[in-house]
Amino acid sequence: MTVAVRAPSVVGRFDELLGRPVSMRSLALLRVLAGPIVLLHLWPFLSSDHIYRDAFYEPYAGWYPEFPRAVYIALLWMGAVAAVVMALGWFTRVATATTFAIVAYNLFLSTTHFHNNRAYLVIVLAVLAVAPCGRELSVDAWLRRRRGLPALSLTSPGWPLWLLRFECAAVYGASGMSKLLDPDWFGGTVPWMRVVQARDELPGWAPSLLTNRDFYTGAAKFIVLTELFIAVGLWSRRTRYAAIWVAVIFHVSIQLSANVQIFSVLGIAVLVIWAVPSTRDRVVVVDERWVALVRGLDWLARFRVQPGSRLELVDRDSTVLRGQPALLYLLSRLPLTAWFALPALLLPSVRRARRT
C-alpha cells in the first residue's frame, strides 16, 4: 500500500509560518515601554477640567456608547492604572486588554480625538493584548518563580509579532508613499512652505538656508525616500540595522520640529520588535565586575553572559570576537547603546574581526 504525501499548500505553508514558535521577548519589552507611553497619552485627558463633550466634538457613529461624565472620567483613570499594571506585568493579559479597550474607546469617541500617533498606539496595544507577552519581564513571571511553579514557555506562535512588524512598516510606508504621490510634496513645495510658515520659530541663523526653496527640491526627495527606506529596509537583515538607525534620527528630528504628541517615543519603542526573535543565542564573556551591568542592559535577552578574564563574544554563527570589536558588537546589540555603537561596526577593524 502506498500513501500519497501531498505538498503543503501555500495557505498551509503560510499558516505554518504564522504558527512557528518564536521568542516573545521583544513584545514583552514593548509592553513594559508601552505603559508609560499610555500614561503620556492619557495625561491631557486626565489633567483637563473638561471632557470631550463639554465643547465641540463629532461622534463617528450615533450608536457609539457614551457614558455619564463620572463613569467616563473613572474609565480614563482605570486606563491609567491598567497601563501601570500592564507595564509591571501583573495579571498581564487582563491589564493589557483593559488598557487597549479604554484607549481604543476614547479614540473612537470623536473624530476630534483622532491623531496618527493615537491610532498607532491602539494598534500596538491590540497586538500586545492578543500576544502572550507577560511570561517574562513581569510580576506574573516573578510570582510563578516565587511559588515554585514551572516557567511558562517563552516562545509562542509568531503571528502577533509578524502582524506588528507589518503595521510598523505600514506606518512609514503609507506616510512616505502619500508624499511620493503628491507632486507638491515630492517637488519640495510642502516642506518649503511649512518651514516658511514657521520662520518666526527658527533660530536667527537658520532662515537664509532653511527658507531657500531650491534646497527643498532635493530635501523633499530625501525625506520621502528616508521614510520609504525605513519601511522597506526593516524587512531585510542586511539593511535592518541601518533602517533602525535612520528611524531613530527620523523620530528625533520630528520631535524637535513638530508637535507629534507620543509619536516619537512610540515609534522608537516599537523598533524593538525588529530584533531577531530568539534569545540567549550569543555568548559574551566579560569581567566579573561587568556581568550584572551587561545583564541589566540586555533587555532583549540576546546574550548568555558569563564571567571571564577577558572580553570575548561568540555570535550565532560561532564567530568569535575579542577586545574592541567584541565590545562594539556587544554595545550594538543592547537597546540603550545600539544607536551609538552601530556605526562603529563599519570600522575596518571590526569588519576584519567579523570575517576572520
Next chain:
Amino acid sequence: MRVAAFVTVVVVQLAFIGAGYSSDHKTFAFQMFPEASTWQADVVRVTDDGRRVPVSEPWAGYRWDALVPDSALTYPEVRHHADAGLDNQLAFLRSALNYVADHTPRDHETRYYEARVTSWHNDDPPRIEVFRSRVR
C-alpha cells in the same frame, strides 16, 4: 483561521491607507504632514431678521471660543495652517457649525451659521467657499 485573521487585518489596514486618499479624516491612513495649506474663515450667525453677526461677538450667553476650544477652529478669522490637510480641517469646520447650531438652546434668534472660507492649498491661488450649518 489564523491565516484568515492575519490576512483580514492586513487587507483592512491597506484599505484604510487607500481610503485615506479620498476621505476627510484619513483614519488609520498615516498620511503625516500632508500639506502646507492654510485657511481663514469669517463665521457669522444669520438671524431670523437677516442680520449677519460675527460669532466673535458673544450671544445669548454663548461664546464661540468656548464652544469650539482647543483647535484652529477657535479663532477662524485668523489664517491658520491646516495641520492634517485642508479637507480634514474644513470638514471639522462644517461639523463645528452644525455642533454650535445644535448646542445653543438659549439662542432664539439665530437661523443658521455661515462660514465664508478662504483656503490656500499649498501655493495654489486662494479658493473661496461658503458653508452653512443646518437651519435651526
